[in-house]
Amino acid sequence: MPVKIIYHGHSNIEILSGSHIIQIDPFYTGNPLADVKADTSKAQFIFLTHAHEDHVGDTESIARRTGAIIAANYEIAVHFEKKGLKTAPMNHGGGKDFPFGHAFMTIAFHTSAFSDGSYGGQPGGWIIQTGGKTLYHAGDTALFGDMELIGKLFSIDLACLPIGDNFTMGPAHALLAAQMLKAKAVLPIHYNTWPPIAQDVAAFCRDLEAKHYIKGLVMKAGDSHAI
Ligand code: NI
Ligand code: MN
Numbered sequence: 001m002p003v004k005i006i007y008h009g010h011s012n013i014e015i016l017s018g019s020h021i022i023q024i025d026p027f028y029t030g031n032p033l034a035d036v037k038a039d040t041s042k043a044q045f046i047f048l049t050h051a052h053e054d055h056v057g058d059t060e061s062i063a064r065r066t067g068a069i070i071a072a073n074y075e076i077a078v079h080f081e082k083k084g085l086k087t088a089p090m091n092h093g094g095g096k097d098f099p100f101g102h103a104f105m106t107i108a109f110h111t112s113a114f115s116d117g118s119y120g121g122q123p124g125g126w127i128i129q130t131g132g133k134t135l136y137h138a139g140d141t142a143l144f145g146d147m148e149l150i151g152k153l154f155s156i157d158l159a160c161l162p163i164g165d166n167f168t169m170g171p172a173h174a175l176l177a178a179q180m181l182k183a184k185a186v187l188p189i190h191y192n193t194w195p196p197i198a199q200d201v202a203a204f205c206r207d208l209e210a211k212h213y214i215k216g217l218v219m220k221a222g223d224s225h226a227i
Helices: 059-066 074-081 147-153 171-181 201-212
Strands: 003-007 013-017 020-024 045-047 069-073 087-090 095-098 101-107 124-130 133-137 158-162 185-189 224-226
Touching (some): 003 185, 013 133, 069 095, 158 171, 171 185
Parallel strands (some): 045 069, 133 158, 158 185
Antiparallel strands (some): 003 013, 013 020, 101 124, 124 133
């Protein structure tokens, strides 16, 4: 069964696997790159990397409409549980079976507060295993040495890595990350949304293929790709 991903700009990714619809960081409203509005999402599961607005995005409205289960760190899960939504609280190093397969929460080096300043726990990344494929969404993070360990623990078919610089690692560090993760392919994310994170994504993907023989995907919001 092919696993399809749809990119909605920034770090917003939909994963379609059989009858399952999994979404990571559903940021539509206020996302200058978004190709569609939040009310088009049919997510059954929403995975959040951290509490920043450009990642939590439209989680609440989508989950209210679709009944999606929100998987996030404990603090973010409690935040949404208090609003009467269904959650799957998890934390770093923990894995859990879901109807679509399995999810594992990795570490990330970043911060994580809600837009009102309240505590959003620690930021993370996600390994999503579904339909025989393994996807890694790094969330917002600096380059860190344990990416090598993540690459040993999981055989990653597609790594979604931030390349924007300024708030996360930039292209040079993302190249190293891809190599450490031994990812078969990389989807660059978290770039060109706003001027401080403008990057030449084509140049990044050329370097990735030329230096590390790893396929880089240049996707515009609305593009889909079969893993
Ligand atoms: Ni962030
Ligand atoms: Mn961000």
